[in-house]
Amino acid sequence: MDTWRVVKKRTADPGGGAVHVSSDGTRYMRTSGASLAAEAAFQRQLAALGYPVPRVLDDGTTDDGDVFVVEESLGERSLHDMALESLDGARDLPDTVVDLAAEVGGRLLRAQAAHAVPADLQALRSWVREAGWTDNVFAENPDLDTPRVRAALDRAVARLAGVPMVPGHLDYGLPNVLPVGVIDWQHRGLVPLGYDTALALEIIPFKGGTKGYRAGPEQRRRYLEALNEVARATAGQPLSQHLGPYLLVKAVFFLALMKPTDPARTDKRLKWHYRRHLLTEVLEQYERTGAVDPARFPTLDSFAARRDSAAHS
Numbered sequence: 344m345d346t347w348r349v350v351k352k353r354t355a356d357p358g359g360g361a362v363h364v365s366s367d368g369t370r371y372m373r374t375s376g377a378s379l380a381a382e383a384a385f386q387r388q389l390a391a392l393g394y395p396v397p398r399v400l401d402d403g404t405t406d407d408g409d410v411f412v413v414e415e416s417l418g419e420r421s422l423h424d425m426a427l428e429s430l431d432g433a434r435d436l437p438d439t440v441v442d443l444a445a446e447v448g449g450r451l452l453r454a455q456a457a458h459a460v461p462a463d464l465q466a467l468r469s470w471v472r473e474a475g476w477t478d479n480v481f482a483e484n485p486d487l488d489t490p491r492v493r494a495a496l497d498r499a500v501a502r503l504a505g506v507p508m509v510p511g512h513l514d515y516g517l518p519n520v521l522p523v524g525v526i527d528w529q530h531r532g533l534v535p536l537g538y539d540t541a542l543a544l545e546i547i548p549f550k551g552g553t554k555g556y557r558a559g560p561e562q563r564r565r566y567l568e569a570l571n572e573v574a575r576a577t578a579g580q581p582l583s584q585h586l587g588p589y590l591l592v593k594a595v596f597f598l599a600l601m602k603p604t605d606p607a608r609t610d611k612r613l614k615w616h617y618r619r620h621l622l623t624e625v626l627e628q629y630e631r632t633g634a635v636d637p638a639r640f641p642t643l644d645s646f647a648a649r650r651d652s653a654a655h656s
């Protein structure tokens with residue numbers, strides 16, 4: 344019999360799911376979670392399609408009626424963990440982590456491009472809704488459900504017409520990337536090619552600078568160029584020209600589930616308002632130029648300081 348240690352409660356799982364690791368560290372188990380069985384089925388499919396994902400080893404129902412899924416470990420540290428460990432006063436990511444990200448991202452992108460389906464506007468609109476969690480975001484922030492925001496999202500969809508759609512991750516970023524593959528397929532769905540991989544370094548500033556590392560301009564350029572090459576070779580088109588629309592949808596996603604239910608949690612309120620502010624900034628940049636540069640975002644600290652001084656003047 345295995346003994347399992349809880350790694351963490353699963354974020355964004357209304358079913359109260361958790362992730363566990365086996366005592367020898369070779370396997371991970373996820374429990375509960377309304378859509379866990381579907382997640383495992385999807386992951387099995389992806390593995391069969393040649394995606395770099397953990398193999399599903401076992402799944403079923405516990406005596407308590409919880410769903411469980413066991414998968415192989417892809418290693419001890421994500422690229423996010425590696426970035427944190429190598430911080431030594433320097434803020435830029437180590438180049439080795441950037442290269443690893445480009446390598447794994449390229450492998451995922453290649454597998455995705457091999458299973459592309461033609462785009463249609465309906466599929467792109469579904470992607471905006473699923474990837475952007477727009478139902479939740481507009482419910483929690485009704486003041487942002489405006490013709491202006493809707494028009495920007497429509498413009499993003501129109502700009503992406505003709506980009507092939509592929510089975511995607513929706514929560515792609517360094518914490519879910521390990522040197523041999525990509526974990527955590529809780530959110531998933533059809534995405535325009537490159538939506539997952541192209542943004543891995545672009546989204547770091549959404550964390551507010553509190554993670555301690557950043558990607559420098561040259562690192563971002565190099566990473567994107569590596570992915571562009573894969574996209575050109577597989578789909579016949581680069582993907583860096585889609586960053587604007589992709590980041591607009593991401594900015595909506597990063598606002599999902601942020602509104603605190605407990606008004607006394609001022610820390611959570613601050614983060615919620617920060618993400619609201621970032622969406623506004625992204626919207627302005629996108630409307631003005633069609634592009635978005637996350638390096639221009641304020642950090643969480645500078646945003647908080649600005650709000651404080653505004654409140655006290």
Ligand SMILES: Nc1ncnc2c1ncn2[C@@H]1O[C@H](COP(=O)(O)OP(=O)(O)O)[C@@H](O)[C@H]1O
Pocket residue numbers: 350351352353354362371397414415416417418419421518519521526527528529
């Ligand atoms: N197959 C795996 N191989 C290696 N580490 C894993 C694996 N599955 C989960 N982990 C570890 O457990 C953590 C939480 O799992 P994850 O599914 O990403 O949960 P969450 O949905 O909360 O982000 C990951 O960040 C990673 O450290």
Ligand SMILES: [Mg+2]
Pocket residue numbers: 518519527
């Ligand atoms: Mg994760």
